[in-house]
Amino acid sequence: MALQEKDVNNGTPAVTAAALAAEEQQRAVFSRIPSRTWRWLGANTAYMPEGLTDEPVTQTITVEPGQRDAVVLSERESGAYTVQADVQEGAVLDLVKVQLVPDDAPYTSRIFVHLGRGAKLNYTAIEAGAVHTASKLEVDMEGDDSQSDIWSLYFGDGESKIDLNYIIRQRGQRTDANMQVRGALLGHSEKTFRGTLDFQRGSAGSVGRENEEVVLLSSGVRNRSVPIMLSHEDDVDGHHAVSIGKMDENKLYYLMSRGLDLAAAQRLVVEASFQPVLDRLPASESALREEIDAYLLGRLSENE
Amino acid sequence: MAEKKKTYVEDIERTLYDIKNEDHSIYKTKSGLTEDIIRDISARKHDPKWMLDFRLKSLEIYNSLELPTWGPDLSELNMDDIVTYVQPDAKMVGNWNEVPEDIKDTFDRLGIPEAEKKSLAGVGAQYDSEVVYHSMQDELVQQGVVYTDMESALTQYEDIVKEYFMTLVPPKDHKFAALHGAVWSGGSFVYVPEGVHVDVPLQSYFRLNAAGAGQFEHTLIIVEPGASLHFIEGCSAPKYNVTNLHAGCVELFVKEGARLRYSTIENWSRNMMNLNTKRALVEKDGIIEWVSGSFGSHVSMLYPCSVLHGENARCEFTGVTFASKGQNLDTGASVIHAAPHTSANINTRTISKAGGRATYRSAVKVTKNADHARCSVNCESLMLDDLSRSDTLPTMDIEGDEADIGHEAKIGRISDEAVFYLTSRGIDEEEARAMIVRGFVEPIAKELPLEYAVEMNNLVNIELEGTMG
Numbered sequence: 001m002a003l004q005e006k007d008v009n010n011g012t013p014a015v016t017a018a019a020l021a022a023e024e025q026q027r028a029v030f031s032r033i034p035s036r037t038w039r040w041l042g043a044n045t046a047y048m049p050e051g052l053t054d055e056p057v058t059q060t061i062t063v064e065p066g067q068r069d070a071v072v073l074s075e076r077e078s079g080a081y082t083v084q085a086d087v088q089e090g091a092v093l094d095l096v097k098v099q100l101v102p103d104d105a106p107y108t109s110r111i112f113v114h115l116g117r118g119a120k121l122n123y124t125a126i127e128a129g130a131v132h133t134a135s136k137l138e139v140d141m142e143g144d145d146s147q148s149d150i151w152s153l154y155f156g157d158g159e160s161k162i163d164l165n166y167i168i169r170q171r172g173q174r175t176d177a178n179m180q181v182r183g184a185l186l187g188h189s190e191k192t193f194r195g196t197l198d199f200q201r202g203s204a205g206s207v208g209r210e211n212e213e214v215v216l217l218s219s220g221v222r223n224r225s226v227p228i229m230l231s232h233e234d235d236v237d238g239h240h241a242v243s244i245g246k247m248d249e250n251k252l253y254y255l256m257s258r259g260l261d262l263a264a265a266q267r268l269v270v271e272a273s274f275q276p277v278l279d280r281l282p283a284s285e286s287a288l289r290e291e292i293d294a295y296l297l298g299r300l301s302e303n304e
Numbered sequence: 305m306a307e308k309k310k311t312y313v314e315d316i317e318r319t320l321y322d323i324k325n326e327d328h329s330i331y332k333t334k335s336g337l338t339e340d341i342i343r344d345i346s347a348r349k350h351d352p353k354w355m356l357d358f359r360l361k362s363l364e365i366y367n368s369l370e371l372p373t374w375g376p377d378l379s380e381l382n383m384d385d386i387v388t389y390v391q392p393d394a395k396m397v398g399n400w401n402e403v404p405e406d407i408k409d410t411f412d413r414l415g416i417p418e419a420e421k422k423s424l425a426g427v428g429a430q431y432d433s434e435v436v437y438h439s440m441q442d443e444l445v446q447q448g449v450v451y452t453d454m455e456s457a458l459t460q461y462e463d464i465v466k467e468y469f470m471t472l473v474p475p476k477d478h479k480f481a482a483l484h485g486a487v488w489s490g491g492s493f494v495y496v497p498e499g500v501h502v503d504v505p506l507q508s509y510f511r512l513n514a515a516g517a518g519q520f521e522h523t524l525i526i527v528e529p530g531a532s533l534h535f536i537e538g539c540s541a542p543k544y545n546v547t548n549l550h551a552g553c554v555e556l557f558v559k560e561g562a563r564l565r566y567s568t569i570e571n572w573s574r575n576m577m578n579l580n581t582k583r584a585l586v587e588k589d590g591i592i593e594w595v596s597g598s599f600g601s602h603v604s605m606l607y608p609c610s611v612l613h614g615e616n617a618r619c620e621f622t623g624v625t626f627a628s629k630g631q632n633l634d635t636g637a638s639v640i641h642a643a644p645h646t647s648a649n650i651n652t653r654t655i656s657k658a659g660g661r662a663t664y665r666s667a668v669k670v671t672k673n674a675d676h677a678r679c680s681v682n683c684e685s686l687m688l689d690d691l692s693r694s695d696t697l698p699t700m701d702i703e704g705d706e707a708d709i710g711h712e713a714k715i716g717r718i719s720d721e722a723v724f725y726l727t728s729r730g731i732d733e734e735e736a737r738a739m740i741v742r743g744f745v746e747p748i749a750k751e752l753p754l755e756y757a758v759e760m761n762n763l764v765n766i767e768l769e770g771t772m773g
Contacts, residue, residue: 035697037699038699216707222701226698234689234716240696241712244707244708244710245708
């Protein structure tokens, strides 16, 4: 039950805590944030999309010590998917997830990654399809000197709902986490991004960076951003930032002064924002990259 | 690798605040919360019928609500042990010499009468459940400014109180708002007429002396169109081995083109549960400025909320929280942009040490009609050891596309590089670390009234040990 404008009279949410608690009991919970906050914000809980049961197709990945493995998950059908990955000492996992599920179908994804000493996760995610996406990424950085480099892109339009919950637990010493998220929302889409950097006791010398940039492209959208940072260790360097807004008018003005119409200029700015994520797709997946480019371009054009 | 040394910052010097007076109260309710107790409080305060009904309805709501499922653990709080009303052996007067000696001594030690002479236009002083002193400069009285205790306001300005009281923070808001509605006592009422500028601050000071008691003062401030006011609130209590409870409520109405600065230094004792609710409703072109320092309490839950209700309404929030041993201070701010072209700046610093836990929690809500809303949030946390904990939990909920929202947060320790730089310039290491901590809270300290900035510097008394790692 989302808090609506009419519910904010003089600052008091009309949606009662009891009503929200009842909703939690009635609907199947998909995931929660690690530390709860006010209920009226609707940020504590992600629910299972309608039409899906929580009986996932599970895939297991093990990367042996010192090895490097690349896995591309290209998901185009409605369903609940789970990946469990164990990246052992000194190993590297390059994990790419591209979600292009039809826009009338629901989708869930849970990815758990354990990183051993000196292990590294390179994760790239593109969440562009489905009517309702619920996606969770949980990285357990148990090993000293482990690294996670996470780049994610989401695109919402029409009536789509996107619910992302990324949790990075930094447990080992000198771990390094980087979480970069780019998004664009059109139509009447709704999105919630919860990103948690959790510096646990013993994670001395660790650094964590989290950044989300959202472009709002129509008046019917709703964006929730919940960048959480938890720290039980002083010798860490944590930073998070969120930027939410419409497209930079100066950029648009510049492009239009060079002859582009407004729609083309907007498209170009969105593409540029997505570029750092798309560029991480492996060269061997050029066909997939072309498909994603065409898909996003088509969706952007449809909404002009 | 050599072990990195920690920076130690001394606990806040509390001797001044911990001096207890003997309990000379002339009346106390029984501990606990029952309808009989509510009726008893109401009768003693000569409430009008509507206020008694309001209290009883609030009690009903209190009993129907659960404790929050988020934030600090409140299980230590047992309302059956809390005395909700303590009447001191003093009547409200307008002359310090008429205040009973022990109570006057308390406020003397806290520097209130001295501050009144030097830098305040009016002072209110509450001791336990009742206001014992209230005074304001004649010039402001002549301009129609009203500054009095809530009980007097309820008698003399009943229509105004009835129109505004707990409309901004209704009892259904949360369990402790309901508790406040049921047992409120004391507090301040300020009314600034249209176009009047109160250039010198007014200050209310709240002192809770009785062990095992609660303080539930209500502050209601109305700043009419084009008027302005700086209001300062201070609070403290001596430490006891039993839990004390503070569940005050502050409602601020900032009308069109008005400006209100609300400064608070909260320095409750380490046995206090501080569950306070503060909210401002800001109309067109109005400005609310919050300056908030949280140093005391065992547990705090405090998130001043600004509802930017009129076009171009603005909020500036500046806050500092210092959590030490045995403290769990959950503080922050929330802003609701409910009109076009509203803007907010939130700037906070938290320090945690010696096992203290500091949480920054915030909400920024932009409703659909609030086009061109702008909000910038910056929170920085400094941890001084690995026994402590520091969390940030911000939430942004934005509807529509015409908003510009930025949020930035940092958590870390004192930078070794910064210490190295300063020591390489001839500053000794202890002083270098002290300078860094002072610099960290400087953006907040400079927003405080001078005497409070001095007090804060005294409170954050730096003692350093160790060397660079």
